[in-house]
Amino acid sequence: MAYEQFANRLADIVGKANVLASEEDRKVYSYDGTSTWTHKPDLVVFPTETEHVEAVLKLANENRIPVTPRGGGTNVSGGSVPIRGGIVLVMTKMNKILSVDAANLSARVQAGVVLMDLQTALAKERLFFPPDPQSFLGATLGGIIAENAGGPVCLKYGVTKQYVLGLKAVLPTGRIVEFGGSTVKNVVGYDLVSLVTGSEGTLAVVTEAVLRLLPLPPARKTIIALFDDLPKSGETVGKILDAGTIPAKIELLDNWVVRSINRITGMGLPEDAAAMLMFECDGTEDVVEHDSRNVIRVCEEVGATQVLVADDPAKAQAYWKARSAGFAAVFGAAPTVLAEDVTVPRTRMAEFIQRVTAICKKADLEVTVIGHAGDGNLHPSVMTDAKDPAHFQKAQRAVDEIIEAAVEFGGVLSGEHGIGLEKQKFMRRTQDPIFIDLMRNIKDIFDPNGILNPGKIWEDRSG
Amino acid sequence: MAERLENTRKFQADVEQCMKCGFCGYFCPIYREEHEEKGLARGKDQLIRSALQGEQDLTKGFYEAIDNCLLCRTCVQYCPAKTRIDHAVTAARADYVAEKNLPPAKRIVFRYVLPHRRLFGLALRLASWFQGLLPRGQGRFRHLPQFLSALGAGRAIPDIAPRFLRTILPERSPAAGAPKYRIGFFSGCATEYVFPEIGEMIVDVLRNLDCEVVFDRRQGCCGAPVYLSGDFHTARKMAARNVEAFEDYDYVVTGCATCGSGLSEYPTYLADTPEKKERFERFAAKVKDFNKFVIDVLAADLDRLTLKPRFHGKTVTWHDPCHLARYQEVRTQPRKILQALEGLRFVEMSDADRCCGLGGSFSITHYDVSRKIADHKSDAIAACGADAVVTACPGCMIQLRDALARRNMDVEVLHIGELFTVRPQSKQT
Ligand SMILES: Cc1cc2nc3c(=O)[nH]c(=O)nc-3n(C[C@H](O)[C@H](O)[C@H](O)COP(=O)(O)OP(=O)(O)OC[C@H]3O[C@@H](n4cnc5c(N)ncnc54)[C@H](O)[C@@H]3O)c2cc1C
Numbered sequence: 001m002a003y004e005q006f007a008n009r010l011a012d013i014v015g016k017a018n019v020l021a022s023e024e025d026r027k028v029y030s031y032d033g034t035s036t037w038t039h040k041p042d043l044v045v046f047p048t049e050t051e052h053v054e055a056v057l058k059l060a061n062e063n064r065i066p067v068t069p070r071g072g073g074t075n076v077s078g079g080s081v082p083i084r085g086g087i088v089l090v091m092t093k094m095n096k097i098l099s100v101d102a103a104n105l106s107a108r109v110q111a112g113v114v115l116m117d118l119q120t121a122l123a124k125e126r127l128f129f130p131p132d133p134q135s136f137l138g139a140t141l142g143g144i145i146a147e148n149a150g151g152p153v154c155l156k157y158g159v160t161k162q163y164v165l166g167l168k169a170v171l172p173t174g175r176i177v178e179f180g181g182s183t184v185k186n187v188v189g190y191d192l193v194s195l196v197t198g199s200e201g202t203l204a205v206v207t208e209a210v211l212r213l214l215p216l217p218p219a220r221k222t223i224i225a226l227f228d229d230l231p232k233s234g235e236t237v238g239k240i241l242d243a244g245t246i247p248a249k250i251e252l253l254d255n256w257v258v259r260s261i262n263r264i265t266g267m268g269l270p271e272d273a274a275a276m277l278m279f280e281c282d283g284t285e286d287v288v289e290h291d292s293r294n295v296i297r298v299c300e301e302v303g304a305t306q307v308l309v310a311d312d313p314a315k316a317q318a319y320w321k322a323r324s325a326g327f328a329a330v331f332g333a334a335p336t337v338l339a340e341d342v343t344v345p346r347t348r349m350a351e352f353i354q355r356v357t358a359i360c361k362k363a364d365l366e367v368t369v370i371g372h373a374g375d376g377n378l379h380p381s382v383m384t385d386a387k388d389p390a391h392f393q394k395a396q397r398a399v400d401e402i403i404e405a406a407v408e409f410g411g412v413l414s415g416e417h418g419i420g421l422e423k424q425k426f427m428r429r430t431q432d433p434i435f436i437d438l439m440r441n442i443k444d445i446f447d448p449n450g451i452l453n454p455g456k457i458w459e460d461r462s463g
Numbered sequence: 464m465a466e467r468l469e470n471t472r473k474f475q476a477d478v479e480q481c482m483k484c485g486f487c488g489y490f491c492p493i494y495r496e497e498h499e500e501k502g503l504a505r506g507k508d509q510l511i512r513s514a515l516q517g518e519q520d521l522t523k524g525f526y527e528a529i530d531n532c533l534l535c536r537t538c539v540q541y542c543p544a545k546t547r548i549d550h551a552v553t554a555a556r557a558d559y560v561a562e563k564n565l566p567p568a569k570r571i572v573f574r575y576v577l578p579h580r581r582l583f584g585l586a587l588r589l590a591s592w593f594q595g596l597l598p599r600g601q602g603r604f605r606h607l608p609q610f611l612s613a614l615g616a617g618r619a620i621p622d623i624a625p626r627f628l629r630t631i632l633p634e635r636s637p638a639a640g641a642p643k644y645r646i647g648f649f650s651g652c653a654t655e656y657v658f659p660e661i662g663e664m665i666v667d668v669l670r671n672l673d674c675e676v677v678f679d680r681r682q683g684c685c686g687a688p689v690y691l692s693g694d695f696h697t698a699r700k701m702a703a704r705n706v707e708a709f710e711d712y713d714y715v716v717t718g719c720a721t722c723g724s725g726l727s728e729y730p731t732y733l734a735d736t737p738e739k740k741e742r743f744e745r746f747a748a749k750v751k752d753f754n755k756f757v758i759d760v761l762a763a764d765l766d767r768l769t770l771k772p773r774f775h776g777k778t779v780t781w782h783d784p785c786h787l788a789r790y791q792e793v794r795t796q797p798r799k800i801l802q803a804l805e806g807l808r809f810v811e812m813s814d815a816d817r818c819c820g821l822g823g824s825f826s827i828t829h830y831d832v833s834r835k836i837a838d839h840k841s842d843a844i845a846a847c848g849a850d851a852v853v854t855a856c857p858g859c860m861i862q863l864r865d866a867l868a869r870r871n872m873d874v875e876v877l878h879i880g881e882l883f884t885v886r887p888q889s890k891q892t
Contacts (some may be wrong), residue, residue, distance in 0.1 A: 020499075024524035027508035027513060033483050046498070074485045074498070092498035112498070116489055137541075138485035328543030333483040 003042040003065050003086055010045055010087075019094070020044040028450040029070065029088045030081065033135075035336050036386065037078035037421050041068065041088040046418030048093050050168060050176060050207040057205065058174030059221045060087060060289050062453050067172070068453045071112060071143030074135040077420030078340065079147065079200050083455040091142045095208060095456070097121050106165060106182055111142030111206045127213045130157035133416070134327070142206045147418045148292045152249035152280075155374030157214070161197045166210035169196060171446035172203075195442070198210045201453040202419050203446040217282035221292045222316035224308040225299040226258070233275040234350030236302045240279075245294040249280040252373035253326060254353070255365075257413065260329035262272070265322045270305060277373060280316075280321055330368055334383030338399050344411035345420040346376040355405050356380045363398045377415035403430075419457045427458050468515060470554040470695065470732075472563070475515060477547035481508040487538035487548075490834045493531060501528045504538045504548040510703045511555050521559050529555045531829065533822030534691055535838075536789040538833065553732060556693030565694055566812070569824065573694050575653070576702060577684040580629075587623045587656050621861055628659035632678050634667050640673040640888055643761070647712035648678045649705075649726065649750075651685060651719035653857030656675045661878045664720040665753055671885035672763050676716075681708035687725025688823045690732050702733045715750045718880050719756045721823070723752040725781055726791035743856045745794035752787060753880060754796040765803035778808040779877075780849035782840070782863065783816035786855035797855060797879055804883055812847040814839075821862035837866035844874055852877035853882065 006019060011019045020026075023045050030040040047053045060067045066086030095112040102125050109118060115129070115136040122128050132151035133139055139149065145167070150159035166180035180186060180193035227233045237250055239430050240311050253261075253276045256462050258269050269276065277299070281291040292309070299307050310316035331337050342351045353369050359368035360382060371378030380402055384395035403413050403426050413426045427436060436458050443450075483824050487504035488494045500506040513519035529552050536549050545754045560751070565573065576583050628650050646669065654662045662678075669676050684705050690698035705726065709715045729746045734740035757763050781801060787793040794816070801809045820826065820836025840863065845854050852863060852874060863876045 024519075024522070024523040024528055025499075025501060027519070028500040028503075028509055028528075031509065033485065035483070072485050072488065090498075090500075095498065114489060135484065135486070137489035138487075238768055259542075264516060321865060328482075332480060332544050335479075337482075 003063075004058065006063065006065065007043055009059060009166065010056060014045055014047055014052045016230045017219065018046040018048065019417035029073075029090065032078060032080045032423055033076040034078050034081075036082045039081050039083045039085065041082040041087050043087050044090060045087050046090050046093045047207075051172065053089070053205050053225075054174050054176050055171045056087070056089065057170050057172055057452075061173050061449055063307055064449055064451060066347045066454050067205075067451055069142065069146070070207045071140030072114065072135070073147075073420060075143060075147055075420065076341075077147075077200075077414070077418040077422040077455075079418055079420035080143070080381075081421060083421060086451075089205060090150060091207075092207075095140075099120075100125055101126060101128070101182075104182065105215070107211050107213055108182075108208060109141055109211060110208055111145075112140050115139050115141065115144060116304050118191060118213065123216060126216045128216045129163060129211055129213055130154075130391060130407075131163055132158045132326075141209055145197050145206055145209055146201045148397070148417070149375075150416045151278070152251055152372055152374075155250060155372070156246045156248045161194050163212045164193055164209055165212050166385065167193055167196055167204075167206055168208035169204035169206045171336065172303065172449070172452040174415060177204070180210070183405055184212060187189040198418075200420060200456055202305040202443060203452070204451070218247075219285045220280055220282040220286040220316070220317050221277040221288050222310040223281070223292055223295050224306075224310075224319060225277045225279070225304040226270055226304070226306040227275045227277070227306050228270075228273060230274045231350040232302050232304075233277050233373070234347075235279060235298055237349075238306070238347060239298045239302060240295055240427060242283075243294050245281075245291045246253045247291060247295060247374070248282045248331075249278065250372070250374035251278040251323060252276070252369070252378075253300070253323065254276070254369045256368035257326040257330065257370055260333075261322045261326040264325045264329060265318075269323055273305065278319065281451070290387050300427075311354070329387065330381050333368075334366070335385040335387065336383075336395075338382040338384060338395055340380045340399060340402060341347050341377070341414045341417040342380070342403060342405050342411055343377040343415035344409045345405055346374070348411075349373065349376050349378065352409050352411070353378070353380075355409075356402055359398050359401045363394055365395055365398055367398075372415075375415070377410065424457065467562075468555075468558045470517060470557040471511060471551065474547065474550040474554045478508060478512050478515065478551045479545045480542075480546040481512075482544045482730065483507060483509075484543060485889050486543060488890075490537040490541050492533060492535060492537065492820060493832055496832050498836045499811055501515070502531050502571060502699060504542070504546065505551055507532065508546060508548055509549050513879040514538050514555070521562050526559050526563070533618045533785070533825055535785040535817055535818035535822065537785070537818060538859070540789055550731070551694070553691055557695045557732070558693075559692070560693035560695075565692065566658065568747065569692055569694075573689045573692065573697050577689060578697060580683055583684075584627055584629075584656070613708075621864070624657055624659045626659060628655045628662045628678070628855045629680065631659055632663060632666060634678055636670045636678070636681060638673045638675045639671045642675045643673045644713040645677065646714045646716050646756075648676050648687070649682055649709070649715050649717040649719075649722055649856065650678065651717060651722035652745075652862070654719055658857050658860070658878065661718060661880055664878075665716075668880060668883070668885050669716060669753075671758065671887065672761055672767075673888075674761075677712065679708045683851070685719075685722040685725035686733070687721050687728075691725075692824060693769045695733060699735070702729045702743070709749070710742070710746050712749065714756060715746075716753055716756045717750070718753045718878060719858075720784035720786035720791070720793075721750065721855075721858050723750055724786040726750045727791065735868070751853065752791055752793050752796075754787075754800060755791065755793050758796040758799055767886045767888075768800065768804055769886055770804045770883050771867065771881075774851075774882055775806040776808075777850045778809050778810055778842060778848060779851045779853050779882075780847050781815055781878040782812075782819065782852050782854040782859060783842075783852055784859045785816075785818050787855060788816045797853070800879060801853060801882075810847045810849055812843040812849070812852075813844055819862045819866070821858050823858065826862060833862075834866070834869070838870075841866045841870050841872060845870075845872060849874060851877050853877045854880050855879050858878045
């Protein structure tokens with residue numbers, strides 16, 4: 001269906017410059033961070049205030065126009081792809097940090113604020129917002145809340161839902177609501193803040209959020225440990241936590257990534273290392289000192305072949321940069337990279353990685369595993385080429401097996417990227433039908449006409 | 464007829480690097496003002512990719528997208544996938560121009576005015592006469608009246624110099640001491656017509672650092688504004704002429720960041736045969752920015768640089784032009800010079816290498832955004848407390864002067880070559 005006829009009415013709401021309908025504009029709002037999902041919207045609309053969102057949703061609801069919210073478009077699950085056309089509601093022009101309240105450790109922001117911009121502003125007041133999705137240069141707080149994003153530090157600090165105190169949002173029927181408040185403790189009724197957080201833009205459009213902050217840790221230290229065998233790295237993680245130390249980050253990189261770091265940075269890491277762990281300890285000086293001593297001791301006890309400590313911030317930064325470079329190399333390594341997001345119990349991580357390697361070896365596929373070892377969230381990435389149907393199918397079958405293995409190991413199919421379109425087909429296979437049924441019913445209450453981000457999370461009733 | 468998208472196809476591998484992470488948004492000066500995907504490298508990349516796949520015609524909307532780029536390369540510097548969107552955008556502009564021609568104003572300037580030095584001079588003379596009618600701003604700047612809003616309403620533009628460099632500078636300036644090198648001085652259009660005194664000062668410095676300097680009259684426009692706008696055809700003629708004029712010198716030195724990178728990139732965009740590629744590469748290897756030449760090639764004894772009295776006690780900051788910092792990796796050299804100048808205080812502003820928003824003709828065609836981008840620069844300059852901002856790009860200088868004048872900021876904009884003289888070879892050695 002075409003909705004161009006509504007362009008003028010939308011322009012009356014948000015202003016002419018904030019409604020785009022050209023072929024090119026529709027094209028550049030047809031994708032997200034995935035390589036496979038695209039669909040053009042009919043119209044692109046930029047609200048600049050909550051009341052705009054209210055009026056747009058009223059109009060859309062009355063006329064049954066699909067509306068897909070979009071922040072930075074960095075998600076990797078097809079979440080912001082307007083699969084049914086209609087309106088893409090782009091939140092990037094609502095990008096003001098409304099207030100920072102150092103005394104109450106909270107900030108009020110508009111949904112389109114990019115995480116890095118928030119962190120920069122907070123750092124000036126020696127504060128930070130702990131959730132750290134590695135897409136912080138592009139992801140917006142609206143998208144981060146909608147995906148309940150997490151990152152390396154969630155081992156110690158948790159994920160987004162622990163840091164959202166209140167939300168201002170607009171329901172698909174065009175009603176402005178405020179959920180939660182600005183206090184950490186709040187048990188007034190059902191926790192609708194948590195319900196909307198992680199709802200992938202299907203229940204409400206978030207326009208403002210009150211975020212919980214923490215004081216910026218005054219000290220931090222980075223440690224790298226290399227292992228000649230994978231299970232040893234898994235054992236190390238367990239033992240460090242047992243010893244009572246919770247590093248802010250524990251990142252796991254496999255041999256493939258270690259080699260590409262060497263290639264890119266010339267760091268000269270052992271080429272035969274089966275795994276590399278990267279730790280960051282943070283806190284006050286003495287806590288960091290104590291924790292890093294613990295980490296180093298355990299790594300050595302378990303039998304790391306090499307332990308490197310970054311004694312100054314520049315060196316630490318160089319290490320983390322090398323990790324990002326290694327990460328990025330994964331995506332440049334093949335025309336299509338199927339990057340998964342499974343999470344398994346920490347204790348079964350090594351075993352699971354070995355299974356992944358075996359699955360891919362059997363199918364003659366190149367794979368690399370990187371992940372957040374502290375919480376068992378792993379990103380096995382299978383290299384393929386969508387333009388080569390035979391190879392691509394083979395890769396997709398391997399991914400199916402990987403996901404089934406994760407579930408078999410007691411894990412889940414997505415740790416932080418969400419379901420969107422990308423993981424739908426696994427929902428029915430891996431979830432109790434009542435779970436999907438309850439979600440559908442909740443969705444119907446919020447969105448009786450099914451206009452908000454339709455077609456996501458679960459497959460069509462018909463399909 | 465030439466193959467469709469012939470130029471873009473050469474950079475297909477660059478186009479296909481993008482993995483759509485969208486990190487470019489954080490670095491793109493335009494996206495940070497407009498917040499629209501078409502302004503973003505990722506958006507441009509997807510449109511160009513779509514064109515290569517035969518799914519996107521070279522429409523007006525397509526041109527608007529690829530035209531809306533400063534080619535500042537900030538996103539390229541940080542792109543995790545190392546996507547060379549600058550290559551892709553420049554080549555796509557060339558294919559657009561080949562198929563649809565340039566917009567009329569650029570066509571006249573690039574094809575008829577810039578290539579002909581005398582005509583260019585004449586046109587500027589005429590313009591300067593008209594300028595006489597414009598309201599005067601501070602110093603040698605005038606404000607464009609509303610009716611010239613195509614050039615940016617209210618913007619300050621520099622006066623055309625009363626005498627052009629060609630009529631001031633002799634063709635050959637002998638080295639002060641035993642000549643180390645014979646160098647060709649490439650002035651560039653802005654230095655020739657707007658800031659001739661800077662050209663003189665640079666030549667004077669080089670001469671006193673024992674170089675024989677030739678201001679070869681055969682030189683023309685470097686071609687960068689022309690080929691970066693997609694007119695490869697005209698720029699090839701300009702390149703041929705400049706290479707011909709300069710290939711026998713030891714070095715080609717310029718005080719203009721854009722000219723320096725413009726000449727250095729001939730092999731990337733303008734070489735249409737293997738022979739030319741080889742010849743352009745040899746030529747490009749000789750091209751040196753003034754700062755780089757003084758520090759890296761001459762390894763000049765910085766104690767010989769003497770601050771001019773009028774700058775004594777002043778605090779200055781350095782603005783990194785995109786075409787120096789990101790195109791030629793020149794960052795430390797000018798700072799070394801500024802820090803060596805006795806009597807001068809050097810402070811860093813925040814984000815010194817952030818684009819000033821000029822982007823050549825971008826500042827004319829997109830003045831509104833260009834101005835907003837420049838305002839961030841003014842903020843940084845104001846915050847660091849400098850009396851003067853020093854740079855090495857006449858283009859940036861024009862933009863910075865406009866930006867500072869708009870804020871009524873009492874901060875001078877200087878070319879690094881204006882600050883010092885060179886003492887003759889010291890006696891104690
Ligand atoms: C290189 C890379 C690294 C990544 N690393 C991580 C990581 O470490 N951890 C992690 O969790 N994720 C990661 N991601 C995924 C992605 O960045 C996150 O999902 C992020 O939260 C998306 O934010 P966004 O602003 O880009 O949202 P978008 O991609 O625009 O949208 C995501 C979803 O949120 C909805 N949405 C957006 N804004 C709103 C709003 N205002 N109200 C309601 N719904 C909204 C959309 O409809 C969509 O369903 C990574 C992605 C990339 C490309």
